[in-house]
Amino acid sequence: MRVLVTGGAGYIGSHTVLSLLSAGHDVVVADSYANSKPSVVGRLEDLSGRAVPAHAIDLTDAAATDRLFATEQLDAVIHFAALKAVGESVVKPLEYYRNNLDSTFSLAAAMQNHGVTRFVFSSSATVYGEKAPVPYREEYEHLSATSPYGQSKVMIERVLADVAQVTDGWKVALLRYFNPVGAHESGQLGEDPQGVPNNLMPYLAQVAVGRRDHLTVFGDDYPTADGTCERDYIHVMDLAEGHVAALEHLDVMSEPVRPFNLGTGSGTSVLELLRSFERAVGRELPYVVGPRRAGDLPAFWADATRARKELGWAATRTLDEMCADTWRWQSQNPQGFPDA
Numbered sequence: 621m622r623v624l625v626t627g628g629a630g631y632i633g634s635h636t637v638l639s640l641l642s643a644g645h646d647v648v649v650a651d652s653y654a655n656s657k658p659s660v661v662g663r664l665e666d667l668s669g670r671a672v673p674a675h676a677i678d679l680t681d682a683a684a685t686d687r688l689f690a691t692e693q694l695d696a697v698i699h700f701a702a703l704k705a706v707g708e709s710v711v712k713p714l715e716y717y718r719n720n721l722d723s724t725f726s727l728a729a730a731m732q733n734h735g736v737t738r739f740v741f742s743s744s745a746t747v748y749g750e751k752a753p754v755p756y757r758e759e760y761e762h763l764s765a766t767s768p769y770g771q772s773k774v775m776i777e778r779v780l781a782d783v784a785q786v787t788d789g790w791k792v793a794l795l796r797y798f799n800p801v802g803a804h805e806s807g808q809l810g811e812d813p814q815g816v817p818n819n820l821m822p823y824l825a826q827v828a829v830g831r832r833d834h835l836t837v838f839g840d841d842y843p844t845a846d847g848t849c850e851r852d853y854i855h856v857m858d859l860a861e862g863h864v865a866a867l868e869h870l871d872v873m874s875e876p877v878r879p880f881n882l883g884t885g886s887g888t889s890v891l892e893l894l895r896s897f898e899r900a901v902g903r904e905l906p907y908v909v910g911p912r913r914a915g916d917l918p919a920f921w922a923d924a925t926r927a928r929k930e931l932g933w934a935a936t937r938t939l940d941e942m943c944a945d946t947w948r949w950q951s952q953n954p955q956g957f958p959d960a
């Protein structure tokens with residue numbers, strides 16, 4: 621298939637581009653480079669040995685999005701492009717709702733206009749909200765999220781479901797990611813957050829490489845085994861392969877729209893992840909315990925049964941591999957991707 625990957629220069633998007641190419645698909649990247657660098661595309665070409673056509677485009681521009689569909693012959697869309705910082709979304713809700721919703725509206729309209737029917741959407745475990753029982757299961761219906769970022773994912777899932785019900789041939793997979801970490805095993809591709817990292821793994825990687833003094837563990841008085849929060853960390857290459865599996869499943873999918881959890885099915889605490897990262901680096905890393913971060917849930921992980929049964933996909937890479945690959949990427953690229 622010839623697949624449009626929006627946000628294809630971003631963290632999960634870029635790894636998915638590589639997995640798509642290895643599986644024999646053709647890829648067209650669309651990225652605004654608002655939170656990624658154009659140099660990522662060159663890395664993708666080097667690693668794959670293939671040309672990767674890339675369009676610098678803001679998908680909230682519906683006319684430009686439609687023109688893209690007019691110039692490229694597309695069979696499917698995988699939609700990653702979005703604003704994604706949970707804390708920032710609380711401060712700038714309008715920007716988050718507008719960007720994340722408008723870009724999806726533009727894509728859906730262009731797909732309808734040009735007869736493209738296959739859509740894979742980058743959703744998040746955050747749609748389960750505070751009240752869902754753990755492990756999270758796709759059958760849970762009372763979706764809600766505490767942040768505008770998370771709520772934009774809930775809203776987009778609903779929009780896509782409504783459109784799929786009435787548009788002939790539409791097939792939409794909603795992929796609910798747990799906590800993506802790790803990097804491509806080459807060390808040439810990884811997560812490159814702009815500014816201070818919000819998330820645990822990139823923060824820890826920057827501590828290890830000397831860009832930050834120490835990690836602050838946000839609370840050690842949670843009702844968990846060691847008192848720190850537990851999450852379902854999943855290697856980004858497993859996640860990337862999950863997208864390929866979902867894409868290839870669409871034509872036989874039982875319903876027009878279907879959610880799938882992409883996680884490992886088990887939880888890891890902040891301190892367990894720290895210890896694993898220390899093994900990867902080969903030394904102890906400085907940390908202090910601070911207060912809880914507002915909005916953090918104590919512990920959640922995926923029930924990963926549906927993806928295994930229906931997509932024939934399961935995560936295989938271990939926590940130690942996630943940390944070793946992150947460290948290879950960060951130590952070889954201490955400042956992330958080059959600007960040009």
Ligand code: UFG
Nearest residue numbers: 744745746818819820821823836837838849851890913916
């Ligand atoms: N943490 C620290 N110190 C840090 C950063 C994080 O102790 O410097 C802790 C957090 O308190 C949490 C755990 O590490 O317990 C994981 O935090 P992350 O920020 O890495 O991940 P979250 O689970 O908070 O966020 C993820 C995704 C979001 C998504 C959210 C849904 O990154 O996109 O899950 O809950 F919205």
